[in-house]
Amino acid sequence: MSVIDLTQLNVWLDVIFTAVYGFMLVALPLHFLGNVLTGRAKRRFVGWEWPHHDGPPIPFLPKFLHFQHVASMILLALSGLYIRFPNIMGGLWENARTHMRWVHYVAMIVVVINLVWRLWYAFGSARRDYKEFALTKQDIVTAPKVILYYIFVKSSKPHLGKYNVMQKGTYIAFAPLLIIQAVTGFALLTQDFIFGYSPRDILVGWWLGALVGSTDLAGWYMRITHYVVNWLFIIFTTIHVYLSLSEDFPAFLNFFGLSFLDREHVQTDDHDTHDEGPELVAIR
């Protein structure tokens, strides 16, 4: 038997995450105001001074897959939130749950394919770039400086490679979170199309179901996990979008094939120290 009050748990999760997200939507403009007040915004958007990037230009395929991933994540978030909160769009989307489920399924498949491809790209391809994401001792040591830079206490941050410690941490977290999201999402399917069993039966029914007393109750815990991770993605992605826009707008344009909008920028350097970073494999 479950000892958790599902009603209270669900309501608390709703309240906490909507409050956090609401707080974040207020905090990000305030952060940008900090950029304005410290002159960083003027330097970037008026002087067009943006961080320079080491390494070779990014090929088309990763850019396309990134775009595809962004689109799928947005669709997943919208359709997922609609499935949980059918009132989210007021009366705009009536009777759309079935359609939203299909959107969710399709976007989920795209994201899973992207994840598999990205893991292969990171570890198995000729350009394998997993080292760029590896957290080093230096990252940990310099992390406070990076944080101080972003909260405007310091005017520069240490340069340790392509990504800073916060980026690395976030991107590293994305992979297991995506796997958790795929598994928990799959465990919500109750249609018994796998030799007479449903994905829920196979993934959680036999063990968690037995533990909590019911396969569907186990499904509820999967649903709650899925919901929590969904919020983590929404929060991380929103911050990611904000920082890419405010900290490295040309890279943002470049990633979406909009480099023609990027006027010749002056590459300056906010970094106070430099590290050689991981050795990159030559382009073939």
Added chain:
Amino acid sequence: MGRLRTRPGRLASIAMAAAALVLALCFASTAFAQLAIDDSLLTIDLGGKVYGENCDPCHGNISQTDNYASEIIFQHAYHQLIACSSCHSRFPHRPEGTERPTMAGCFNCHGLTHGPTGELATGKCEDCHRTRRERLRPVFHTYDWEKKPHVEPGTKELQTKCMMCHDADWCIDCHEVTFIEWEPEGAYAYDSDGGCLACHGDENLVKASAGRPKSYQVIGVQESAHGDLSCQKCHQDYKYEEGATLTPLWNVNAGLACRECHVEAVGFDEEFTAVSQAAVTEFDKSTHAAALNRWIQGEFKAGTADKGQPPTCADCHGGHYIQRTDTAYAQQVMHGSAYRVCARCHQEEYASYDDYYHGAAYKRGASDAPACWECHGDHLILPAADEASMVSEKNMAGTCGSENCHGTGSKEAFAANAGDLIHRKIEAAEANPLRRFLRSVGNWF
């Protein structure tokens, strides 16, 4: 000087008086025009092919048209608001003479137990006939009628011709004496078929009810599942007989009349017969039926623990516009009708039905989200405290685990935990301290 001063004043007075008179006349004529009766609005027309404009050259003032049937208590003058075609279904001046309307035509409006036509001329013979009742026998009624083959007309015309003059005793008395068993297929009652629509088809049939205008127009019958039934099949109070109804309340009688067909199931196929009979049997055991019985007996107190007026079949399934339930569209309509069916009485419960995957989705039209009756039962609705209820503690797991819902994945543990969410999420959200704090901060801003 005095004349010079007064003359223009007098002229002005006259001019003003004249203007006032003209204005008064204008206002009066306008008001009169507004007050004038618009015949086209009040005329009752049963839809025949005799048009008033064709009759007007000779019968411009219908009140001056004589009553050629002196043995009938009838005046054309009484029927000035009735379209010619309502009684004369075809041009009445035939080579063989003037064709009189049939008595069945009169019965379209007369013989009612309500309304002005019912009060002026009821179904009693002496209301319209000067001739003594015993002498009103039609020519085909011979003295040895009982020896004639009258079974067939007794079967086919019992509710059309026979019951205009006779009542059940005429048949029963004779059959009891002669020991010939006879059980009519329908009730001993005259059925005016669609005659009610002579008045109730009129969109202008509006009367004051409880201080407010109320339309008595009936719409939707033709398109409904009962489009081929006559009005009296359900409105048994308006049959041409007394004491035929179960209660003194017409709307309850209409609601309960369903059982007459749905229990006897005449003309139903085997499957629909079983469904119909089960529905009636289950309803009789339900809390709704118990409340209805208490209401009929005057023990029901709406507004206390008792909700509004207890429901009869029609309250849930609809009255005149009742839909079929055997088509996909009808089932879709029925599925989406929880607000109309349940929430009118159970508003709080409907408002609290707002969890993520059931209530909120249902209210946004999700076809796979359950309507109230999919958990609480349809005809056999019982309080949750009743062990036999679908939502009793004992049966919850089975209800959640029905084939089209959670299936075998639902067990007691699931029903006890997740089931609570269905009606309690709103309450829990309202009581959440963080939410209340954030709201108060928001309000402060």
